[in-house]
Amino acid sequence: MTIGDNGFIKELNYKTVLDTIRTKGAVSRADVSRLTGLTRSTCTVICDRMLKQGIIIETGTVGSTGGRPPILLQINNRAGAVLGLKMMEDMIAGATVDLGGNIIQQQSWEMRPGLDMETYLPRFEEFVQDIIGKHRNSYPLIPMLGIGIGVGGRVSSDGVLIKSSVLGWRDVSLKKRLQKRFSMPVHIENDVNTFAIGEKFFGAGVHYENFLSLSVGEGIGLGIIIDGKLFAGSHHGAGELGHTRISFDSQAPYCTCGKQGCLESFTSDRAIIGMYNQETGKTFQINEIIQKASEGDPHALKVFKIMGRYLGIAVSSLVNIFDPQAVIIGGERTNASQFFIKELSTAMQENTVYDLAKDVDLIVLEPSNNEWIRGVAALAIREFFSATTNWRQ
Numbered sequence: 001m002t003i004g005d006n007g008f009i010k011e012l013n014y015k016t017v018l019d020t021i022r023t024k025g026a027v028s029r030a031d032v033s034r035l036t037g038l039t040r041s042t043c044t045v046i047c048d049r050m051l052k053q054g055i056i057i058e059t060g061t062v063g064s065t066g067g068r069p070p071i072l073l074q075i076n077n078r079a080g081a082v083l084g085l086k087m088m089e090d091m092i093a094g095a096t097v098d099l100g101g102n103i104i105q106q107q108s109w110e111m112r113p114g115l116d117m118e119t120y121l122p123r124f125e126e127f128v129q130d131i132i133g134k135h136r137n138s139y140p141l142i143p144m145l146g147i148g149i150g151v152g153g154r155v156s157s158d159g160v161l162i163k164s165s166v167l168g169w170r171d172v173s174l175k176k177r178l179q180k181r182f183s184m185p186v187h188i189e190n191d192v193n194t195f196a197i198g199e200k201f202f203g204a205g206v207h208y209e210n211f212l213s214l215s216v217g218e219g220i221g222l223g224i225i226i227d228g229k230l231f232a233g234s235h236h237g238a239g240e241l242g243h244t245r246i247s248f249d250s251q252a253p254y255c256t257c258g259k260q261g262c263l264e265s266f267t268s269d270r271a272i273i274g275m276y277n278q279e280t281g282k283t284f285q286i287n288e289i290i291q292k293a294s295e296g297d298p299h300a301l302k303v304f305k306i307m308g309r310y311l312g313i314a315v316s317s318l319v320n321i322f323d324p325q326a327v328i329i330g331g332e333r334t335n336a337s338q339f340f341i342k343e344l345s346t347a348m349q350e351n352t353v354y355d356l357a358k359d360v361d362l363i364v365l366e367p368s369n370n371e372w373i374r375g376v377a378a379l380a381i382r383e384f385f386s387a388t389t390n391w392r393q
């Protein structure tokens with residue numbers, strides 16, 4: 001379609017209105033007109049169509065200075081649900097999520113680590129079947145619209161798992177296989193990218209067009225949102241921040257990728273455990289080191305400060321390159337952010353050129369076990385919303 005094409009403009013207007021209602025919450029038709037710049041009559045036609053389709057609902061009225069109080073519109077969260085899934089070596093987890101990002105049901109199955117693909121995938125499919133079956137039994141009126149899957153590794157734009165260091169597989173046509181098996185759209189993405197998409201769609205990034213999401217924990221991952229969209233790179237491999245080399249010292253620690261001196265080998269959980277061991281000669285698990293930091297152990301506090309400084313320097317380079325509106329920090333290690341965020345912030349400010357970091361919002365997410373669900377669900381829901389103009393017509 002080309003610009004000027006009537007159908008194209010109608011579709012664009014529909015998406016603009018839908019996106020406005022979705023991101024602004026309860027709004028009146030007049031608000032929609034004001035926020036989108038579309039005429040009142042165009043907005044009314046589009047909103048009436050959405051009401052008929054069941055994708056939005058009228059939620060009540062607001063006080064008015066005179067005349068009839070305006071009726072508010074919002075997304076009908078229960079107009080559909082998606083299934084978000086996470087594939088890990090020792091566990092598969094899934095949740096059905098409504099269009100507002102609210103979890104309806106969730107479950108997980110343990111897996112025996114080291115399973116080959118031929119054993120893992122049938123078990124995974126059994127899991128998916130089980131959770132879909134439960135959803136259909138409990139919520140027959142909420143249609144299942146699609147599946148979103150997050151996995152550690154490199155995933156192509158057409159849903160081929162090119163390489164997963166987590167699962168040890170290569171070149172698996174996951175999307176094709178699962179779409180055939182479950183007869184619904186399947187979207188697969190690298191788990192760090194799903195985190196960025198989730199924040200843009202439901203989370204701290206909703207009102208930013210350009211931001212970076214940094215995932216901190218076992219590894220260091222980067223998601224890049226530019227002009228409101230994920231930037232995945234020319235070969236779907238962008239964001240490997242953890243494996244940028246930051247030390248050329250021949251004694252620099254080895255990284256899980258096999259190379260030496262990567263950022264990750266100074267900032268991941270494994271690095272913190274290693275640094276603590278160097279400081280004290282003792283080996284503890286990451287949660288024990290966090291506990292020690294919270295009790296004031298100077299060695300534990302020191303290693304988190306070093307880690308924060310390394311991360312802050314890395315973030316300053318990113319700010320120099322991308323000039324983002326915000327940097328959002330998530331991942332498991334946000335549960336220790338109080339021990340490293342000050343150093344991260346200072347290093348970011350000190351090492352950025354032209355004071356670029358001054359106006360960058362540094363946001364640390366609350367530690368949550370369910371952060372991933374928002375990401376994988378958003379993967380499927382955003383596709384639904386962008387394809388929704390023809391829904392139930």
Ligand SMILES: [Zn+2]
Pocket residue numbers: 242243244255256257258259262264
């Ligand atoms: Zn590496």
